Amino acid sequence: MSEDKEILIDGVRGLEDKSGTTGRSWPDDPENTATALKEFRYLSEPMSDAEAKRQMSTRSRRGFLVGGMAGLLGIFGWRWMPDETKSALLRRTLEFNERVSQVFYSPKRLAPEFPPSRITAARYNGALGLENEITASDWRLNVAGIGRGSAFTIEQIKAMPRTEMITEFKCIEGWSTIVHWTGVRVSDLVAACGGGSPNDLPRYVAMKTPDEKYYVGWDIEAIMHPQTLLAYEMNGVPLTNEHGAPLRLASPTKYGIKQIKRIGSIEFTNERPRDYWAENGYDWYAGL
Amino acid sequence: MDKQLEKKHPLAVRWMHWINFPLLALMIWSGLLIYWANAVYSLRLGSYEVFHFFPAGFYETLGIPFRLAEGLQLHFFFMWLFTINGIAYIIYTFLSGEWRALLPVPASFRRAPLVALHDAHIVKSKPPQGKYNDAQRIAYTGVILMGAGSVITGLSIYKPTQIGWLTSLLGGYEWARWEHFWLMVLFVLFFGVHVFQVAMAGWANFRSMITGYDVVDAEKPTTPKEETVEV
Numbered sequence: 001m002s003e004d005k006e007i008l009i010d011g012v013r014g015l016e017d018k019s020g021t022t023g024r025s026w027p028d029d030p031e032n033t034a035t036a037l038k039e040f041r042y043l044s045e046p047m048s049d050a051e052a053k054r055q056m057s058t059r060s061r062r063g064f065l066v067g068g069m070a071g072l073l074g075i076f077g078w079r080w081m082p083d084e085t086k087s088a089l090l091r092r093t094l095e096f097n098e099r100v101s102q103v104f105y106s107p108k109r110l111a112p113e114f115p116p117s118r119i120t121a122a123r124y125n126g127a128l129g130l131e132n133e134i135t136a137s138d139w140r141l142n143v144a145g146i147g148r149g150s151a152f153t154i155e156q157i158k159a160m161p162r163t164e165m166i167t168e169f170k171c172i173e174g175w176s177t178i179v180h181w182t183g184v185r186v187s188d189l190v191a192a193c194g195g196g197s198p199n200d201l202p203r204y205v206a207m208k209t210p211d212e213k214y215y216v217g218w219d220i221e222a223i224m225h226p227q228t229l230l231a232y233e234m235n236g237v238p239l240t241n242e243h244g245a246p247l248r249l250a251s252p253t254k255y256g257i258k259q260i261k262r263i264g265s266i267e268f269t270n271e272r273p274r275d276y277w278a279e280n281g282y283d284w285y286a287g288l
Numbered sequence: 289m290d291k292q293l294e295k296k297h298p299l300a301v302r303w304m305h306w307i308n309f310p311l312l313a314l315m316i317w318s319g320l321l322i323y324w325a326n327a328v329y330s331l332r333l334g335s336y337e338v339f340h341f342f343p344a345g346f347y348e349t350l351g352i353p354f355r356l357a358e359g360l361q362l363h364f365f366f367m368w369l370f371t372i373n374g375i376a377y378i379i380y381t382f383l384s385g386e387w388r389a390l391l392p393v394p395a396s397f398r399r400a401p402l403v404a405l406h407d408a409h410i411v412k413s414k415p416p417q418g419k420y421n422d423a424q425r426i427a428y429t430g431v432i433l434m435g436a437g438s439v440i441t442g443l444s445i446y447k448p449t450q451i452g453w454l455t456s457l458l459g460g461y462e463w464a465r466w467e468h469f470w471l472m473v474l475f476v477l478f479f480g481v482h483v484f485q486v487a488m489a490g491w492a493n494f495r496s497m498i499t500g501y502d503v504v505d506a507e508k509p510t511t512p513k514e515e516t517v518e519v
Contacts, residue, residue, distance in 0.1 A: 033396055033425060034418020039388040041419075042295035046506035052291035056495075056503055063499035067306065074310060090361040097364055104450060111449040112456060168461055170448070173356065174326030176461055252449050281357030283364070288449040 098285035105287070107198075107225050111252030114166045119235060120177045124242050128276065129214030130262055136246050139210070141230075145202055145268030147194030154232065154246045160184045160192055163229055165250075170288060172255040172277075181250040183231030186266075187224045195268070198224045206273030207249065210264035217273030222253045222287060230263065255286045292506045296419060296496045298384060304377045305497065311370045312479075314362065315438075316472055321359025324352050329469055341469075367442065374435045389419040391429055396422035407485075431478050434471050441468040 033039075047055075078086075140151040163185050170176045195201055198220050205223045208215040222228060228251035232239055239245040244261025251259060257277045267273075278284035297305075324347055330340040347353050381387045392400075403423035405411040415421050420428065444455040444464045458464040486494055496502040 032416040032418070033393050033399075033422055034389065034416070036393055037388040037391065037418075039418040040385065043504070044293040044295075046290065046292050049291050052293060052503045055293060056499070056501060059499040059501055060495060063495075067498055070306075090365055093365045093368075094361065101447065101450070106450070109450050109452060112452055112460075168448075170461065171326075172360070174322065174465065175328070277357075281361065283360065288447060 094283045094285070098283070098287070101285065101287050102219070102221070105221055107221060111167050111227055111288075114168070114178050116166065116180065118178045119166060119180050122179060122235060122243065123171075123175065123177050125171060125173075125256070127242065129209030129211055129260075130241065130244070131213070132211055134210060134262070139246055139264075141247060141263065142265040143189070143193055143267075144265070146190060150193060152189075157184055157189075157230065157247060158232060161188045163188070165227055165229065167227060167250075167252040169250070169259075170252070170255055172257050172282065172286065179250070180235045181229055181231040182233035182236075183229035183247070183250065185226060186228045186230060186249075187226065189230060189266075190224065202268040202270045204269050204271065204273050206265075206267045206269055207260050207263050208265050209260065209262050212264075214260060214276050215274055216249075216258050216260045217275040217278070217284065218254070218258065219285070219287075220268075222251070225251065225253045227252055253288055255288065257282065258286050290506050292504050294502050294504045295500055296502050297500045298380075298386065299500060300380050300384075301377070301386065302497060302500055304373055304380070307373055308370070308377075311366055311373060312475060314366045315370050316475065318359045318362035318366065319472055320350070320352055321355040322363060323469065324359075325356045329466065341473075364446075367439075370435075371439050374432070374439065378432065390425060392422060392425040396425050399423075400426050407488075427478070427482075431475075434474055434478070438468065438471045438475075441465075441471065 081089075136154060140153060141157060142151045143149055161184065162182065164180065164182045166178060166180045168176050169179045190196075190201070201220050201224070203220055205218045205220060206215065207218070228249070230247050231250040232245075232247050234240075234243050234250075239248060244263070247263050248261040249259045249263060258275075272284075275284050277286075320342075323341075327341060331338040381390060399415060399421075400423040402411055403415045403421045406413070406415055407423075415423075440454065441458060441464050444451055444458050445461060445468060448455040448461045448464070455461055455464055458467060486497075492502055
């Protein structure tokens with residue numbers, strides 16, 4: 001059946017104008033929505049019952065064949081795709097999403113801050129890198145890759161400009177808590193080390209616990225965000241061990257997996273750093 | 289000369305409809321893998337929990353537990369296809385004029401209950417109908433709005449700092465996640481009703497969504513000239 005035999009019908013009058021024959025019309029009810037919105041119908045020339053059956057079975061055969069093939073192609077294409085190809089495809093998509101996020105990223109966009117009344121009970125989740133005991137006096141924050149590079153004691157960190165924020169902590173598992181953080185902006189630490197603006201700095205930051213069992217990588221834009229803190233207090237009291245004493249990262253720009261506890265070293269680097277959870281199938285960027 | 293073929297569904301709409309079916313299923317599936325990690329929603333009557341989403345047996349049967357990372361990867365892959373397909377559908381619907389068959393008018397909301405009563409065999413008289421009746425117009429427009437809602441609430445929980453204004457507009461991060469979840473439940477309910485109605489409507493209707501065509505009885509001519517001919 002050729003397509004040009006189809007007749008556009010806009011009610012009965014339209015059909016009369018175009019072909020001199022008439023097709024079905026809807027009840028001439030002004031309240032009929034189809035009439036009110038001037039819906040069209042597309043009808044072929046009248047034909048015999050047998051001819052209609054013949055044309056429909058041709059169309060059915062074609063339609064179901066194409067549809068069935070497309071469906072099977074989809075199912076078996078996905079099933080038979082080698083695992084490496086599949087995981088590469090999904091990993092590259094996460095990286096594509098990261099680039100899209102980076103295009104729209106602005107350090108001026110701040111996460112909402114909340115009144116103290118909204119603070120919720122802190123939630124503890126995960127002790128990776130916290131297994132062994134450390135003594136606060138032995139602890140140092142080792143900074144590399146900017147300025148002279150140096151090691152800071154917790155007292156030296158606390159002597160830097162103090163920043164507080166009450167922000168929503170988001171776990172990649174889907175839960176969230178509202179936390180009062182007190183600490184030093186990473187950007188203030190960078191300034192103290194003689195580093196410049198994000199544009200002049202290396203592209204990435206690698207951070208590790210002292211035992212190097214937990215490690216995260218950040219992009220420079222998010223680590224320099226004004227709400228990215230090296231926190232030493234949580235909800236008004238010094239960090240407990242399980243929440244990452246003596247110093248941890250806190251930021252509403254990334255999920256909790258990126259907010260490394262008991263941070264031992266920060267290295268600014270142009271090489272994309274390893275990341276514990278990225279190596280376990282999660283998004284490297286994990287940016288909010 | 290007593291039949292006509294009616295072209296009901298354009299090729300583009302058929303493809304987009306059928307592509308959307310596995311895409312939506314994959315979005316729901318990967319969403320469940322994600323939701324499992326923080327499965328906090330339930331249906332409540334006051335303080336009584338009627339149904340918790342979801343019972344342990346549900347997760348075990350479907351093999352959902354401990355697949356969060358996989359769920360996130362799939363969700364953030366298929367989200368593109370789902371969104372692109374949805375936007376393409378909306379653009380096509382407006383450019384082609386198909387919207388005339390799909391949008392409800394204010395009176396549709398008054399007539400839709402009559403359609404439901406007719407479908408339940410309580411009301412005999414047939415409701416006015418173009419390609420779709422008023423209840424269908426509301427449902428098919430509503431499901432597109434639900435899709436848009438899923439994309440918007442999804443985006444607001446995906447980037448709640450960078451698109452914080454949107455997240456705040458939706459009532460904050462936790463509410464947006466709740467909204468995203470319930471839209472999924474609505475999709476599942478829509479799917480159930482849709483499949484039931486298609487089954488009730490019969491084979492020719494289903495076939496028209498595959499082939500695009502349906503066979504209808506040709507009308508008796510009504511113009512005076514042709515009536516003369518016929519006599």
